[in-house]
Amino acid sequence: MKITNIVVVSPKYKQLEKMIVAKNLPNNFRFLPEVEVTEEDLRWADAFVAFNTKTQFDYNHVKWVHSLGAGVDSLLFKKQWNEDVLLTRTICSFGQRIAEYCLSYILKDLQYHDQFQQAKTHKKWEPITPKLLSGQKVMIYGTGEIGQKTAQLFSSFGVEVYGVSLSGKQKDYFKEVISINNHLAQLSDINYVINTLPLTESTDKLFNDHFFKRVSNIGFLNVGRGKSIDEQALLLALNDDYVRFAVLDVFAIEPLPEDNPLWSHPNVAITPHISAVTTPNEGVDCFVETLKNIEANKPLHNKVDVNKGY
Known part of the structure; x- marks a missing residue:
């Protein structure tokens, strides 16, 4: 050409x-x-x-x-x-950047950074034993270059990594890749969910009320696209303990409007679309x-x- x-x-x-x-x-x-x-x-x-x-x-x-x-x-x-x-x-370098971004927030959770910081502000000596990455199960939505690089990083630490894709085709670094048509049946014992999916007709509001009611006390990280999430469903899931915390780097409307309730939710971390610059x-x-x-x-x-x- x-x-x-x-x-x-x-x-x-x-x-x-x-x-x-x-x-x-x-x-x-x-x-x-x-x-x-x-x-x-x-x-x-x-x-x-x-x-x-x-x-x-x-x-x-x-x-x-x-x-x-x-x-x-x-x-x-x-x-x-x-x-x-x-x-x-x-x-x-998107894959490496996103993998490290997600790893940082999951380690922060497993190492109880917030709890120790809170104890420090009250001058309390309260030992809590950190958890190991090797005891965790992570489900990554999207098994392309970004998802696969993220799976490679987490699996290198002994994490049990599952993937979800349109085809369900098996890929390296995933214990199992599941078709997007069957993903809801596999969520019951997952500790963390990472979304790296692009926005398409099949991923628009994929993470909705049906999804969040299938998980239990998970950490949810979105580095894919904001429109893949039903924000109202996520807020309800946070309040009902289906989701323990959410890390959100992308949103349906960017910059995120000041009156959006996600800003003020105590269990939501917000970053301004910087996970893969x-x-x-x-x-x-x-x-x-x-x-x-x-x-x-x-x-x-x-x-x-x-x-x-x-």
Whole structure:
């Protein structure tokens, strides 16, 4: 595929311009903030590169769209996509970052950090024996690159790791992978649930009242997509002790509105979508690698199946 003209759209477009220009690529580029993109830019372009745009652009004029993030739900979820337009996404250190993010919060729970901090504020000497990772069962929703890397890290500590995927296909580092159609039957003795799933028709509000009533006193971590959770159902589950604590990095509306009750719930930890940040260097490197592979007609490991949504 011949790619001549490329539009790059980002709040950090000046920083990206400096880094991409330094690569001495032969292509023609336009670097723009989202608010300045016009239909003429899209008609000029062979390729469109962006991260989570809010504008509904018409991509039918381009040959290739590349997401600077791992997720492509802003492009595909409940939308029609012209399959003649190639769609790729960024793959970099997301798996390692998310795995370490989740590990930090689960260790915090097992080592009783909050309880010891509370005892300190009251000057009380109250020994509690920390629990071991090797005695825990973790279920990871999503067994792609991110889920598999997370499973690898946890299984290396002796954790019993289960996976849930659309197909139920067995993968390395999981004791068992379960089809998403049967996941509710496997939840009774799970200690922690980690969601890494992309947002698709089948994962929209997957974690709802039916799900939360099948678990018991779990830790729930969401690093996938906010719309996969029914927030009201989660709040009820927290209050009824189906969920002991929740760690939420992604939300249906971002930034999370100030009047959202999740902010004030004592058993909810909130982070501002930072569990898998794409650094500018990683984003540019993945884009350049993908561009070169496209122009050389090489296989693309980051090509999105637009029918599946990931």
